[in-house]
Amino acid sequence: MLNQGTVMIFTGICGALVVMAVAYYAYWSVVLSDGPCKEDCKEEEPLVVCVYVCVRQRLVRHGCVGLAEEPVHLAAPHRLRIRELVMLLEWWSGTECTLYTDQATVDMFGKEHVIIILNHNYEIDFLCGWTMCERYGVLGSSKVLAKQELLKLKDYPEYMWFLLYCEGTRFTEQKHQISMQVAESKGLPKLKYHLLPRTKGFTTTLQCLKGTVKAIYDVTLNFKDKENPTLLGIINGKKYRADMRIRRFPVEEIPDDEKECANWLHKLYQEKDELQEYYFKEGCFPGPTIKPKRRLWTLLNFLFWATLLLSPLINFAWDVFVSGSPLLIISFMIFLIIASVAVRRLIGVTEVKKTGSSYGNVESKKEN
Numbered sequence: 001m002l003n004q005g006t007v008m009i010f011t012g013i014c015g016a017l018v019v020m021a022v023a024y025y026a027y028w029s030v031v032l033s034d035g036p037c038k039e040d041c042k043e044e045e046p047l048v049v050c051v052y053v054c055v056r057q058r059l060v061r062h063g064c065v066g067l068a069e070e071p072v073h074l075a076a077p078h079r080l081r082i083r084e085l086v087m088l089l090e091w092w093s094g095t096e097c098t099l100y101t102d103q104a105t106v107d108m109f110g111k112e113h114v115i116i117i118l119n120h121n122y123e124i125d126f127l128c129g130w131t132m133c134e135r136y137g138v139l140g141s142s143k144v145l146a147k148q149e150l151l152k153l154k155d156y157p158e159y160m161w162f163l164l165y166c167e168g169t170r171f172t173e174q175k176h177q178i179s180m181q182v183a184e185s186k187g188l189p190k191l192k193y194h195l196l197p198r199t200k201g202f203t204t205t206l207q208c209l210k211g212t213v214k215a216i217y218d219v220t221l222n223f224k225d226k227e228n229p230t231l232l233g234i235i236n237g238k239k240y241r242a243d244m245r246i247r248r249f250p251v252e253e254i255p256d257d258e259k260e261c262a263n264w265l266h267k268l269y270q271e272k273d274e275l276q277e278y279y280f281k282e283g284c285f286p287g288p289t290i291k292p293k294r295r296l297w298t299l300l301n302f303l304f305w306a307t308l309l310l311s312p313l314i315n316f317a318w319d320v321f322v323s324g325s326p327l328l329i330i331s332f333m334i335f336l337i338i339a340s341v342a343v344r345r346l347i348g349v350t351e352v353k354k355t356g357s358s359y360g361n362v363e364s365k366k367e368n
Contacts, residue, residue, distance in 0.1 A: 080301055086134050087298040089127050094239045095229075097131055099292065100285035101246040105217075108248065109136040112214040113160050115205060118221060119194055119272060120165040124229050125221050128242050133161055135292040162213070164205060166197035166265060188266060193276040197269045199262035206254065206261065213251055218268060220245040220275045220285070245275055245285035 089095045099106070118125060133139040138161050169175060171194065179195040188196065206213070223229055224241035233240070255261050279285055320332045 082130055082139055083134065083298040083301045084305070085127060086130050086139070087302040088234050089124070089131050090134075090294045091299045091302075093234045093237050095234065095242060096239070097128060097242045097244065097292070099132075099244050099246055099290045100287045101244075101248075101290065102288060103290070105246060105248045106290055108215070110138050110159055113156075113209070113212050114162065114215045114217050115209070115213050116161050116163045116217045116219055117166055117202075117268065118163060118219045119171075119276075120167050120169065121171045121193070122221065122223070122229055123170075123231055124234060124240075126163075127231070127234070128221060128244070129161075129163060129219075131294075132244070132292070134298060135295060161217070162205070162209070164202060166199075166202050166269070167195040168198045168201075169195070171195055189270055191269060191273045193273050194269050197265050199265050202265050203258045203261045206251070207258075210251075215251060216249040216254065218247040218249065218272065220272050220279075222276065222279045222285075224283070226280070243279070243285055245279075245287065 116129070118129060122128075130139060138159055167179075175195055180190045183190050183196045222243050224243065227240055229238075229240045229242075254264055275285060317332065320328050323329075
């Protein structure tokens with residue numbers, strides 16, 4: 001039989017989980033800017049979210065979550081945290097990722113410091129990037145940082161993939177219209193599938209990392225059947241087929257002059273636009289294809305944390321039902337229903353139309 005102390009402990013744990021879920025879904029809505037759209041959720045969703053939230057909370061409590069200035073030995077917890085999300089893409093939804101590139105480029109993966117330029121059209125583009133990082137062994141070296149921290153990356157001991165969204169914000173029709181007005185005022189060719197790149201961030205990054213970065217990887221992402229994937233779709237187990245066109249540019253080929261470097265970036269985005277046009281017409285990118293195999297680490301990592309974190313909850317649920325107490329059973333069922341509804345409502349709060357970043361609606365009118 002469950003005593004009053006056990007019930008109080010369970011109530012405290014439930015309250016803590018709800019608070020953590022609210023806090024981290026608020027965090028996701030800020031970081032992702034344009035969160036997932038509403039769709040019906042699977043019944044397993046609250047458990048998957050619970051595992052991710054608890055793992056992240058445990059790492060935060062031990063001081064294991066940080067940016068580029070953190071010690072190298074903390075890269076392992078960084079990988080563990082990110083692998084929870086990568087597992088959703090690789091194993092939960094079974095999403096496939098196909099690379100369109102040559103073998104010589106693939107042979108350089110994980111063997112050099114690089115800057116990655118990725119189009120920002122989709123809600124899960126960052127997740128596709130993390131998946132490629134995981135499959136080529138550089139997941140712990142994916143970083144998010146500010147301008148002043150760029151100088152610290154020169155001494156970073158592991159090979160890193162430094163991701164830049166040169167468009168500054170996720171693509172929307174409203175932002176695209178404003179961006180093309182800026183392009184017209186500057187006499188630049190209009191883009192159909194991208195926003196006008198913000199050259200200042202790219203040129204500054206390249207100058208700060210000169211001598212460290214060996215190449216630029218231009219990555220153009222699209223999905224089969226013109227699908228618009230969402231994070232909620234991934235959590236629901238929906239399978240997507242992602243295609244990535246990857247081109248490698250040695251830094252020696254990029255001009256040192258800031259103005260010429262900016263022109264190089266504009267030309268690159270014009271080529272990316274042509275690649276997207278080709279994809280929508282042909283259903284694929286040009287060039288040879290490579291399908292990197294998924295690794296077991298993300299699945300094993302999730303199973304470990306799921307076993308560790310969900311076992312006490314399952315045992316408690318069993319004790320509740322075998323206790324025979326109608327009040328306790330009804331209270332537990334109500335909690336499960338509230339938790340499920342709360343998760344769905346919280347995901348709905350991050351809908352693109354509700355929380356989409358305003359960055360680019362006004363600021364894109366300013367000079368790059």
